[in-house]
Amino acid sequence: MLSDVMEDYLKAIYQLQRGTDERIRTSEIAAELDVTSPTVTSMLDKLEERGLVDREKYRGVTLTDEGETVALEIVRHHRLLEAYLTEHLDYDWSEVHAEADRLEHHISEDFEARVADALGEPTVDPHGSPIPGADLEPPERPAGEAISEFEEGAVVTVAEVADRDPEVLSYLADRGVEPGVELEILEVAPFGMVTARSSESEEPVSLPETVAHHVRVVTPAEPDPQG
Amino acid sequence: MLSDVMEDYLKAIYQLQRGTDERIRTSEIAAELDVTSPTVTSMLDKLEERGLVDREKYRGVTLTDEGETVALEIVRHHRLLEAYLTEHLDYDWSEVHAEADRLEHHISEDFEARVADALGEPTVDPHGSPIPGADLEPPERPAGEAISEFEEGAVVTVAEVADRDPEVLSYLADRGVEPGVELEILEVAPFGMVTARSSESEEPVSLPETVAHHVRVVTPAEPDPQG
DNA sequence: TCCCGGATTTAGACGGGTCTAACCCTAAAC
C-alpha cells in the first residue's frame, strides 16, 4: 500500500515530466512539493525500492510504467473531482484545484466510478487538461502549444489553462481567457509577455511569461483534440 | 492544527459518550479504533495537553467543550457526506459509512457548506442519525429508545438505525427495517433478540441483541422528532 | 483489611516523513 505522500511524489514527477523525456531532478521535485532536497532524496530511495521510479544517482528520475500508472490514477481522481465540483457543486474553476488536492487520495474506486458516471465520462477537466481514462493508459500529448509560440496577429483558440493559482485563474476568467475561447494576439513582448484580446471581452489581457507558459492554444485549422 | 488521527479519537469518544454521562475508558476507545491500549493512553496525553479532553488517570476521559466541538464538526462532515452520497451519487445506505469515513477529514469548510446547501440543510442522515448544525451546538439526545426496550405486541416506528456494518444494513434494508418504517414487535427472547415484522415486508426479521441495540424507535404517540 | 485479577500506564522500540549540517559529485569555466 502506498502512502498519500508517495502518491504526491509520483504525481509531482508525472506533472514535471509532462511533455518531455527529461529526467526530473531532485530540486525540481523539492520545489514542486515545497520540501527540502534531502527529503526528496530519501523518498526517491523508497520509490526506487518499490520499482516506481528509475533512478540515476545525481541525475534525476523518471517514472517506471508502474509509477506512471499510479500517477495517472491520482491525476484521474484530481481532474474528475475538479469537473464534478464545477459541474455539480457550483465551484468556480479557480477554486477547484485546492479542494481536489485535498480529496484525490481519499476516494474509493467506487466513488471514482460514480463521479465519472454522473459526469458522463468526461475527457477534459475545467482547465482543459485531459482526464486519464479508467484504463489508466497515458493520454495523448497535451493539445496545442503554449501561446507564447505564436506571433502578433495570430488568432487562436484556448485549449488548456494549466495554472493552479486561484488568483491567476480568476484574473484570466474575468478577462475571458478560458478553454474554448478565441483570442487574437496583439503583441508579444521580447521578454515573453503576451498581450491578447478575447472574443469574450473588450479589455485586452496581458500574460507574463510564467502565465503564458501555462496557456495552451490551437489554431482554427488544427482540429480541436477534445471535439 | 489537529491531525486526522486526533480527530478520529475525539469522534470515537463522542460516539461512545452518546447518551451517557459516563467517563469513557481507555479500552473502549482502543476497541472502537482497533488499536492497543498503550496507544490510546499516549494519544489521551496529547489530547489532554491541548485541552480537548478531561482526564482522570486510570478512570477514563470526557470531552471538553472544545473537544466536543471538534468531534461535532467531524460528525457533521460524516453525516452530510452520507446524505450527499445517497442523494446525489446513488449510493445505498449500507455503503455510505466507509466512504464518508474516508472523506470526513479532508473536506473544506466551503465544501461542507456547498454540500449542506445542495441537500437543503438536512437534519438527519440516511440512518436517521442527527446531523449537527453548522453552529456545532450539541444536538438533542437521539430520538426514541432502543427497540429492545419494548414488549411483544408493541407497534413502533423506526427512527434510527445506527449500525455501521454494511452486511447488517443490507440485511435490514432487505427486510424493510429502515428509518420511517412501522414495525410490529412479535417476540422478545430472554437473551435479548427481538423479532418483528415490518409494514414493508411479509417476512419477519430477527434482531440479535447487538443489532437491536442500534435500532431506535418511537411510538406512534411520540411525535417524530424529525418531522 | 488484604490480595488478586484485570485494566491502565510507563518504558522502550520502530517506521514514516521531515529537517539541518556536512560531505560529495557533476559539469561548466578556465
Next chain:
DNA sequence: GTTTAGGGTTAGACCCGTCTAAATCCGGGA
C-alpha cells in the same frame, strides 16, 4: 586538465502514531 560553484546525497536528529513488554493501579472478594 584543474578548479569550483551549485545541486545531490549522507548523517543524524525529531515528531507522530503505533507496537510489545513490564510495571502499576483499582476495585471486588475473602
